[in-house]
Amino acid sequence: MTIDRVETNKGSAAPIAYVERPLPAVNLGALTLFALVFALLGLGIWEGYWRGVEGIQPSYRNSDSAWTVQRRRISQGEGDATLVIGSSRMLFGFNLDQWQQKTGARPIQLALQGTSPIVVLEDLAKDRSFTGKLLIGVTPGLMFSGRGFRHNVVELAHKETRSQRFGHWLSQRLLEPHFAFYGDDEYALFTILERQAWPQRTGFDLRPRVRKISLSDADRQTRLWDRVERDPSYQALAKQIWSLGWRPIKPEDLEKHHGMIQREIQRAAAAVKTLRARGVPTIFVRLPSAGPFYQYEQATYPRATSWDVLLQASGAPGIHFEDHPSLQGLTLPEYSHLNSHDAKVATEAIAEIIEREALWLR
Amino acid sequence: MLFNSLTFVVFFVLVLALHRMPFGWVVKKFNLLLASYVFYAAWNPPFVLLLWFSTVLDWWAANAIARSENLRRRKALLMVSVLSNLGLLAYFKYGGFVLSNFSLGMQALGLDYQAPVWNIVLPVGISFYTFQTMSYTLDVYLGRAKPANSFLDFALFVTFFPQLVAGPIVRPTDLLPQFVRERVATIEQLCWGFMLMLLGLFEKIVLADGVFAPVSERVFGAATLVHPLDAWLGTMAFSGQIFCDFAGYTTCAIGASLMLGFALPDNFKFPYAAIGFSDFWRRWHISLSTWLRDYLYVPLGGNRHGEVRTYINLMLTMLLGGLWHGAAWTFVVWGGLHGIYLVLERGLRARFGELAVWRTALGQVSLMLLTYSLVCITWVFFRATDFASAWRMLQAMLGLDRSGAAVLSSYLVLSALVGVGGLLSTHWYMRDRELHQLAARTPAWLLGIALGSMLLLILITQGEGSAFIYFQF
Numbered sequence: 014m015t016i017d018r019v020e021t022n023k024g025s026a027a028p029i030a031y032v033e034r035p036l037p038a039v040n041l042g043a044l045t046l047f048a049l050v051f052a053l054l055g056l057g058i059w060e061g062y063w064r065g066v067e068g069i070q071p072s073y074r075n076s077d078s079a080w081t082v083q084r085r086r087i088s089q090g091e092g093d094a095t096l097v098i099g100s101s102r103m104l105f106g107f108n109l110d111q112w113q114q115k116t117g118a119r120p121i122q123l124a125l126q127g128t129s130p131i132v133v134l135e136d137l138a139k140d141r142s143f144t145g146k147l148l149i150g151v152t153p154g155l156m157f158s159g160r161g162f163r164h165n166v167v168e169l170a171h172k173e174t175r176s177q178r179f180g181h182w183l184s185q186r187l188l189e190p191h192f193a194f195y196g197d198d199e200y201a202l203f204t205i206l207e208r209q210a211w212p213q214r215t216g217f218d219l220r221p222r223v224r225k226i227s228l229s230d231a232d233r234q235t236r237l238w239d240r241v242e243r244d245p246s247y248q249a250l251a252k253q254i255w256s257l258g259w260r261p262i263k264p265e266d267l268e269k270h271h272g273m274i275q276r277e278i279q280r281a282a283a284a285v286k287t288l289r290a291r292g293v294p295t296i297f298v299r300l301p302s303a304g305p306f307y308q309y310e311q312a313t314y315p316r317a318t319s320w321d322v323l324l325q326a327s328g329a330p331g332i333h334f335e336d337h338p339s340l341q342g343l344t345l346p347e348y349s350h351l352n353s354h355d356a357k358v359a360t361e362a363i364a365e366i367i368e369r370e371a372l373w374l375r
Numbered sequence: 376m377l378f379n380s381l382t383f384v385v386f387f388v389l390v391l392a393l394h395r396m397p398f399g400w401v402v403k404k405f406n407l408l409l410a411s412y413v414f415y416a417a418w419n420p421p422f423v424l425l426l427w428f429s430t431v432l433d434w435w436a437a438n439a440i441a442r443s444e445n446l447r448r449r450k451a452l453l454m455v456s457v458l459s460n461l462g463l464l465a466y467f468k469y470g471g472f473v474l475s476n477f478s479l480g481m482q483a484l485g486l487d488y489q490a491p492v493w494n495i496v497l498p499v500g501i502s503f504y505t506f507q508t509m510s511y512t513l514d515v516y517l518g519r520a521k522p523a524n525s526f527l528d529f530a531l532f533v534t535f536f537p538q539l540v541a542g543p544i545v546r547p548t549d550l551l552p553q554f555v556r557e558r559v560a561t562i563e564q565l566c567w568g569f570m571l572m573l574l575g576l577f578e579k580i581v582l583a584d585g586v587f588a589p590v591s592e593r594v595f596g597a598a599t600l601v602h603p604l605d606a607w608l609g610t611m612a613f614s615g616q617i618f619c620d621f622a623g624y625t626t627c628a629i630g631a632s633l634m635l636g637f638a639l640p641d642n643f644k645f646p647y648a649a650i651g652f653s654d655f656w657r658r659w660h661i662s663l664s665t666w667l668r669d670y671l672y673v674p675l676g677g678n679r680h681g682e683v684r685t686y687i688n689l690m691l692t693m694l695l696g697g698l699w700h701g702a703a704w705t706f707v708v709w710g711g712l713h714g715i716y717l718v719l720e721r722g723l724r725a726r727f728g729e730l731a732v733w734r735t736a737l738g739q740v741s742l743m744l745l746t747y748s749l750v751c752i753t754w755v756f757f758r759a760t761d762f763a764s765a766w767r768m769l770q771a772m773l774g775l776d777r778s779g780a781a782v783l784s785s786y787l788v789l790s791a792l793v794g795v796g797g798l799l800s801t802h803w804y805m806r807d808r809e810l811h812q813l814a815a816r817t818p819a820w821l822l823g824i825a826l827g828s829m830l831l832l833i834l835i836t837q838g839e840g841s842a843f844i845y846f847q848f
Binding site for chain 2: 031032033034035036037038039040041042043044045047048049050051052055056059174175176177179180183184187188194195198200201202203206207209211212213214215216217219
């Protein structure tokens with residue numbers, strides 16, 4: 014390490030006191046080149062594994078910034094668009110292409126998986142630049158509990174820095190369409206490590222995270238992942254993970270549970286009333302669920318005390334799959350989400366029901 | 376703009392390319408200044424005005440101080456600079472804290488006072504650059520440095536983007552002389568700087584965010600009492616997270632500067648290998664601890680006025696150091712605990728001196744582990760959002776209540792053990808070594824594989840671009 018002790022410096026009045034960074038006595042150029050080649054080779058093998066062994070193709074990430082880009086379209090001249098909000102059932106089960114084909118306009122997809130739409134709904138109610146139409150997907154276990162792990166995106170949409178926006182822009186052009194390993198955080202190193210069959214710790218209540226079940230396009234047009242549709246063992250895994258969340262309400266918690274449902278209904282109704290007063294037509298949509306998932310929802314969030322009350326409190330019309338034969342008999346490979354084919358069928362059916370019953374006018 | 380973002384990669388490549396083009400030195404410095412403003416504006420453009428305010432004020436104050444022979448006038452000018460900088464900090468960082476405490480005080484006196492809502496956004500890095508500009512006027516006042524001859528150089532000193540938002544807090548004599556003559560990195564500096572950036576990003580993305588954060592977030596995010604094992608692992612994981620996050624940032628800053636041809640000082644020297652707390656503070660956030668020593672502890676009298684005054688000065692310095700980190704009493708307690716540790720260490724040394732047993736290898740390792748454990752206790756207050764959760768954590772860690780729930784999966788337990796074990800071993804091994812010495816001694820093929828592996832792990836970890844923890848300070 015060398016310390017420059019020259020006390021004065023031509024052109025500067027400040028004495029020099031800085032310490033030059035010491036460099037290791039090795040061939041740094043060759044070392045850097047070797048490290049870069051090594052990393053690129055490793056990355057090539059990693060990408061090859063995901064493409065060749067796992068059969069993964071590049072796809073767009075369902076990231077927070079992907080959502081905020083769609084959310085900002087409202088204030089960028091598309092305030093009169095039709096918006097789709099809700100949870101994963103509306104995200105995977107509502108097909109934007111099909112709707113566009115049927116109605117002539119492509120909606121903006123703002124549904125968030127694993128998340129109640131009420132926070133998004135309240136945000137839209139406050140945004141006077143939104144003057145279009147609104148479809149609200151209702152997944153009982155999320156809508157009436159207010160739960161969700163992606164509520165942060167609403168705040169991010171208002172606070173996202175230019176740097177974050179540019180980063181997303183770059184990612185959607187330079188990385189996501191080209192690298193399979195980067196298409197989902199499912200393939201991230203630490204997610205893979207966490208999902209190994211580690212011996213379980215005594216007394217620890219393990220709740221595995223939901224596995225990858227969808228594929229997205231750049232504008233969040235999303236569908237159920239092919240593997241969920243065709244791989245029975247993967248379907249079984251998805252079903253098993255859902256089943257861990259089906260916990261009956263304890264008798265002592267019933268009052269609290271009903272209070273929670275009422276509170277969330279009031280929140281949703283208040284926001285919907287604000288939107289309708291502003292001339293924004295709003296329709297609730299309950300897409301199908303099946304098997305034990307449907308039974309759990311029937312038992313925990315009975316229609317009479319949740320869905321029916323929601324429509325009554327908000328004054329908005331609704332489309333419940335139980336009321337429409339065209340929304341029944343569809344395929345839900347893991348009980349909760351429509352397969353990609355039937356998502357188109359359901360979307361077309363919803364468009365027809367709305368038109369037939371003139372729901373936008375009610 | 377975060378170092379761990381795609382935006383920064385593009386930004387830095389452009390800056391580097393501009394810096395290596397055949398422009399004049401003034402043009403290159405102007406490019407760097409402009410790039411620094413762009414870097415800062417990427418968060419919140421209006422806050423660039425604060426940088427300009429600090430820059431113009433301190434440029435004017437320092438020049439006026441240097442020109443004046445009148446002591447009262449020099450003092451008055453210094454006070455204008457210091458109070459303005461501290462005023463900025465007070466308004467943006469401590470306004471809400473003061474108001475809420477005032478409100479609590481009024482209520483304690485039985486007065487029904489409701490403080491107004493304080494919705495002021497904290498400008499990123501304000502604590503760092505206000506301290507940096509203050510050191511300039513203070514050094515000029517104290518005769519340690521002469522004012523910069525060029526406003527461009529001074530503006531670049533305040534704004535230099537690699538270290539602008541989270542340090543190291545550089546002194547005028549660290550950086551200003553480097554702006555006088557043209558500096559462009561040699562190929563060796565470029566490569567070593569790149570390797571330092573790799574190391575910094577590895578610390579942040581792989582270790583801090585990938586290994587440690589999931590553990591600490593699970594434990595500190597629990598709303599109820601956790602099992603003693605989980606409490607310890609969560610706290611130790613946080614010790615790893617905060618080190619790798621902050622040291623990762625400064626290593627990137629040093630690397631980026633070196634790639635541009637500039638030298639920044641070290642900010643960390645393997646602090647978890649510290650034996651005792653004065654040693655810890657010579658190794659942890661060195662640029663802040665030396666700032667507090669030079670501009671607070673020593674002016675307060677340091678150790679020149681007897682034991683009691685020394686202890687008081689130490690406590691005051693550490694309490695204010697705690698408050699520098701954040702506007703919350705938990706940070707004050709964090710600083711206070713470090714102050715108490717320093718006072719006790721000083722007292723014990725004065726009473727017992729250096730015992731031979733502590734100089735053995737076993738003694739040294741034991742002291743290091745004791746220091747680390749006590750540092751971990753302080754991290755509880757640093758990480759916890761309130762005293763209730765800090766107390767819950769301490770109850771579990773000290774075994775006062777063992778009824779807490781297990782919140783860590785076996786994977787996270789293993790992750791914490793391997794991560795913390797690796798970190799402590801590395802710090803111990805590197806305790807009296809420097810990185811470039813280690814690199815020179817390691818076989819080239821092994822070093823290449825290690826660096827290539829770090830880059831590969833950074834890429835396949837798919838970091839979420841989370842902000843560095845110290846940005847909030």
